[in-house]
Amino acid sequence: xxxxxxxxxxEHYTENLSLHQIDTEINxxxxxxxxxxxxxxxxxxxxxxxxxxxxxxxxxxxxxxxxQVDEKLNKDKQGAxxxxxxxxHLMKDELLHISTIRKCNNSSIEILKKQFIILLPKGCIYxxxxxxxxxxxxxxxxxxEKIY
Numbered sequence: 745x746x747x748x749x750x751x752x753x754x755e756h757y758t759e760n761l762s763l764h765q766i767d768t769e770i771n772x773x774x775x776x777x778x779x780x781x782x783x784x785x786x787x788x789x790x791x792x793x794x795x796x797x798x799x800x801x802x803x804x805x806x807x808x809x810x811x812q813v814d815e816k817l818n819k820d821k822q823g824a825x826x827x828x829x830x831x832x833h834l835m836k837d838e839l840l841h842i843s844t845i846r847k848c849n850n851s852s853i854e855i856l857k858k859q860f861i862i863l864l865p866k867g868c869i870y871x872x873x874x875x876x877x878x879x880x881x882x883x884x885x886x887x888x889e890k891i892y
Contacts, residue, residue, distance in 0.1 A: 746783075746867035747809030749842060750860050752794075764824065766884045775876035776829035781884070782812045783863040784826055789888040791824060793861040793869070798845075799852030799881035804874040807855055810839035812868045824888060831876065839870065852881060865891070 770779065783791050798805070842861070845853055861869060871880070 746811040748862040771879040779871040781869040782826045785866040793886040796855040797883040802873040807842040808839040808870040
């Protein structure tokens with residue numbers, strides 16, 4: 745497993761580390777139902793994600809954590825991460841289910857209110873929508889710990 749979830753009992757650990765942020769809007773001509781946020785295999789760092797804010801027109805989506813499936817996919821570099829969108833059908837047995845979000849409106853929603861996600865190199869966060877979409881907004885905050 746390349747991704748883990750821990751409760752936010754002690755946020756003092758991340759206080760002295762430099763906070764990084766991605767604030768991006770993904771717009772595609774082709775529909776997709778999966779966004780993958782990957783800590784690259786050669787990153788030499790552990791990423792501790794303390795907030796993910798998602799905005800999309802979909803009514804329901806799932807947040808899953810696991811290992812990067814295919815290193816050859818076309819990806820956009822965003823901060824320390826690679827991000828790509830596709831119509832991937834994920835196997836639930838291989839992934840850690842963080843939450844299922846059901847939205848009442850088109851506003852954005854905070855995913856990690858009570859948890860951190862820890863991603864090792866080649867770890868991945870999957871945002872899986874119930875219906876295909878063409879755009880999504882993602883804002884994510886994290887800290888990095890270098891691996892020597």
